[in-house]
Amino acid sequence: MMRLEKRPSPSRLWTAATPVLAVVVTMVAGGILFATLGKDPVAAIRLIFWDPLFSEQYASYSRPQLLVKSGPLILIAVGLSFGFRANVWNIGAEGQYIIGALCGTAVALAFYPAPGWYIFPLMVIAGAFGGWAWAMIPAILKTRFRTNEILVSLLLVYVAEKLLAAMALGAMRNPDGGGFPGSRNISRYEPAANTELIANTGLHWGVVTAFIAVIFAYVMLHKHMLGFHVRLAGQAPRAARFAGVRPGALVVFCLGLSGALSGLAGMFEAAGPAGRISIDFAAGYGFTAIIVAFLGRLHPIGILLAGLLMGLTYIGGEIAQLTLGLPAAAIQVFQGMLLFFLLALDLLSNYRVRPGRREMT
Amino acid sequence: MKHARLLTGALMALALAAPAAAQDDPVKVGFIYVGPVGDFGWTHEHDLARQAVEEEYGDAVETSFVESVPEGPDAERVMTQMALSGTDLIFATSFGYGPAVNNVAERFPDVAFEHATGYQQDHPNVSLYNARFYQGRAVIGHIAGHMTETSTIGYIASFPIPEVIRGINAAFIHAREVNPDVEFRIVWAYSWFDPAQEASAAEALIEQGADILMQHTDSTAPMSIAEDRGLYAFGQASNMIDFGPNAQLTAIIDNWAPYYIERVGEVMDGTWEAGNVWTGIGDGTVAFADFSDAIPEEVRESAAALRDRIAAGDYHPFTGPINRRDGSEWLAEGEVATDEALLAMDFYVEGITSELPE
């Protein structure tokens, strides 16, 4: 039998090695899955992981698209990682993302079709504020009534989704849209459009903000007192209290930050790649970002890489569907396995596996 | 500037369309679906049509598809990748793909695009196609008007958009025509597909006295409920006879195969041109499952006659006099609705008691 022994601090070697190992194991397991579906496993793996980055046919397009797909995931996940480190569990990023998009779009629609340089900055503020305000609901309920923030933030996702549908069908419906649900295309409305900053790079303001957030988070967590407090609160809540950390303030900070970043992500998406609000606007970024945060070990650089990896499986998965005729479900299963293996192997970085009997309990 | 680009785009499309066909390589056709091919509804029928294309042309054609693609940036990416992989013709099978179709079409002027149920056509290589499902609804309305004993027909609707409202109106007008006492009970599910809710909706309608169910949602739940209760229903999108062997009076079947086969053929001989078509019973796009034996002989005949008159273009289901629900005149005696009016329909016709949700 084996016994687990907690490491005093996570092993650096294993922290770096486990993701690579997990990807390799997933490739093997995924290959078996694809083979049982009657598809060439080697080709499928190559199409998912290699072609989007390096093939002549797709790479020049897919590489920028990788940034577009991963940008919101990274931005949201960086915000969430602060709370997760401090034991503040915001799992309602999806809702904050939706509300941010709704607020940003509302500003754009309010000014339509007037010109004005100030419209886009106002949308940015509105998007961040919307996400922040939506996250403040669980924050205030937590600090005021000790209400569990996991549950409140999750419940508010459903409310936000219904609100989105109501808006897409009602107040924000495009009057020139032939009666179909969905707002006006605000990415075609120049003062509100979140356009590509440099042609064919995929870089739009949301992606730039995501990169800034990664750097900001890295500095905060490693060089700043607040980051120290966040880590301390997570690892040793009692010690944190002695160090003068006010738990209430920390909850408000963590939820507020992740809410604002999620709201920004939603707003940038609505004004850029998506171009508009529609019933299906929320494509699960908020939930996927939670997974990305954990895959990245709650570390900003890790999140950056995890976000890109997730994005790659989406884009590569589409190419595999297209060229091999793999069903979309096979890609979903493949992604699920990747997550399982990453989560499972994480054990190695936090614990030492020692031979010996597990203590009978 | 913009015009210049459009023009060169058009020229390139013309120049490139021909050589694509001259090669011996199979024509590559891509399909992008909003749902899974296993939805047994909207996407399922599009995929059957894709298979029909493969069957028709064999090795001369190569089809591929990507399913469950959300509307928005994902759709744009998928279509771009299709274009990059050398696809000659792309069928985008959901209304919400409109902006993405036009964006991609601009960048790939030599790829032909076919967009279902949309209205945006900014480039010379974007074609629009739609089906006049309201024609089918007129026929089932006619049957329902004859068959109902309680004079109450239940209608499970999805979203209050013109397509759905048109269907309700067409069915209602033709049910009223044969049975002046007919009432419609309408429930909005606010979903295209939510089996459990559709089942509850069916029960609620039956409770309100409906003895015939119509649906504009994709699941077979209402059909199964009708079967259990010994009532009648009409299948939607697919033939649902297996789920209601006694209950199904007929079904409106989406049959995209004739159009897809025709358009793929045109790309093959280099004659494809962008168009904007709205096909119906006459073109085979709107098809019916066999009329049930439960329908009396003479009703089967009159329904078939109605179907054939619509197919031949002798009769338009929206022919005046028709008033709006509020009593104001919409179509005068003998006047036929224009396609523009139908595409923007946002009101119930006179006689429907409930209010249209906003």
Add this chain to the structure above:
Amino acid sequence: MDLSAIDPLVLAASLMIAATPIMLAGIGELISEKAGVLNLGVEGMMITGAITGFAIAVQTGNPYLGMIAAMAGGAALALIFAVLTQLLLANHVASGLALTLFGLGFSSLLGQPYVGVRPPRTFKLEIPVLSDIPVLGRVLFQHDLIVYISVIVVALVWYFLKYTRAGLILRAVGENHDAAHALGYGVVKVRFLAILFGGATAGLGGAYLSLVRVPQWTEGMTAGAGWIALALVVFASWRPWRVLLGAYLFGGIVVLQLNLQAAGVRVPVEYLAMSPYLITILVLVIISSDRARASLAAPGSLNRIFHASH
């Protein structure tokens, strides 16, 4: 507004049916959360149950064998979650989300041959004598077997948690796993069983949809019911009978709005659809703000990773 057209008794009968899948999934999740494990994979387990149940029912021609298979299918998926979170100490939230992703994909792969297939039918169980009672008989005693089973499961869970020693241990593990461990209880073993139970009932709830309610297999057919079940457990403040009450309330709101629409009454559907979640948040605030009733609030060790370090 004319409400006379709506028969409250019929409403009651149909909400019992509408509530069954979320009640089954909810009661399983309650046990899991009572043991201190938040499993966000309910949707994935439900849909896996829906397809395994459907497939076995079609293959064997027996819907009840299908139900059993659905429980096994849901539990099998839950086993992945249990191994990840209990043996490999992975984060609960991330593992649960991954489970849902995996379950949705896996079920559609399994279900490919079953699209458009009609499953064998179950029978309505009209309880003799009782179903003949005027009025009440129709409401309460003319349902499918699973409707009764769901109520029985709720009763058993209530009895188990309140009156059995095993139930006490389960609650202790959920309240404070370190203390429970110190007392010599097998925290990991208890949580494993709780998670598997949650998977089995979620699977059964899914199969109720695919075999009884709809009955049909289509991808994604649970359409978010698993997420509603999660909210339901919170609404119930982790008490079994309130799961039943909450399921009837949640189901009731849906059934009521559909009935109002059918009766020609105009209802703001989207806003009404938000109400269960807003009510749940309100309930949560009330129970957590009252110190005297703090025992009603979330289990103490919910979402905390347990590792026996000694």
